[in-house]
Amino acid sequence: MSIPEFDTWARCVDWLEGELSGQDVSTWIRPLSVKRLPDRLLVTAPNRMVMERVRADFVLSIQRAWLACDGADLPVEVSTATEARSLSGAGSSPTSGPIEPERWTQNGKLDPRYTFDSFIQGKSNSQARAACQHVAESPGVAYNPLLIYGASGLGKTHLMHAIGNALLARSARARVVYVGAEQWVNQFVAALRHNNTEEFKSFYRSADALLIDDIHFFAGKAVNQEEFFHTFNTLMDGRKQIVLTCDRFPKELDRLDDRLKSRFSWGLTVSVEPPDLETRVAILLAKAEQFHLSLSTEVAFFVAQHIRSNVRELEGSLLRLAAGVRLQGETISIEFARHSLRDMLAHYERLVTIDNIMGTVSKYYNIQMKELRSPRRNRSLARPRQIAMSLARELTQHSLPEIGAAFEKDHTTVLHACRTIAKLREEDQRVREDYENLLRQLSF
């Protein structure tokens, strides 16, 4: 950078401090250097990863910053150092020129394997599945928009594709548009740069059903939120179906326009939770069949007891087993599974010990850890203690006597605790919710 460029860029970075988070500025903006060419601003990133992120998220901000600090409204071109060398001499760039419509109409394809039939239902996802099925049967009528939220790998995308596939099965001519929020952002930025926003708008605003995955990616991207807001309104006015997924309850998303949050609540918001043991077993058996893998229920239970956080990991464990079978030509016994999955299992073992179960439970109920070991039997201590014992039984490999010893009780007390909590989880909503919250906290 020349000295004037350096000064202007330093002022831009200061300006951006007021617009972006401190972390974004230090991670993505400070490593950049800038060269001003007569017709554009050439931004050089230290590597591809930074380049891609800056292209996706910060081009407009940089353009605005440069306008504010230098008075010139220049298009911004981002490249790595190697590419920059050829671009600055060449006078044209591979990304310049009008954007072809295909660049943003080539959206994510619906995966034909993600259907309602291949989605295993359990307590953790039955409400979400039912809502999706309803939307697939009566799009744009009730539950509009439908927002599915939950942690990674729990089936949100699967359900979204299932809606899309079902809509297309009913009417092959329906304009079902599926796009990841990240892809939308990239496309919109490209459309802005190439003065092509009208086509972008009409493409999305003429969908019969718009499915946008991972909308948490919109957080902090004000210009994209604005565009999405108008697309949303147009589609809702035309009674077109909108389906969205998000990694958390949308009201908890920082840096998302309140107008969008309030619009999301017009329809239905449903969660997908980590599957319980029985559902994990059912998923493993169904996926094993899909992978043509012979898996006994006993081994499926063994794997499901150990791998609890999400379905993607369950699939990963099956792929491992399948590879092991191919290489070693063995059938899958518990011993074989234990050996093939040893590092995954060790990860979970490290994660959940009786000690951290006791710590998590005592924090949850706001009691002291030593009270879980005390002989006192009043309800406010006995219930958390029983829950902690059941969690230790479910989440660790310790025997009843070992769990008993950790709580300074005998094994019959542990057995009684496990039975009591299993029953209460059926009958008492409070216990069920507490147990599931704790399970979730301990499973990630």
Ligand SMILES: Nc1ncnc2c1ncn2[C@@H]1O[C@H](COP(=O)(O)OP(=O)(O)OP(=O)(O)O)[C@@H](O)[C@H]1O
């Ligand atoms: N209940 C289920 N039945 C069958 N397969 C499932 C189920 N839940 C998830 N899966 C499978 O798990 C994998 C991960 O699911 P998916 O991609 O839908 O998760 P996600 O919630 O969208 O995750 P992310 O937020 O990381 O994108 C997929 O292969 C999907 O088919």
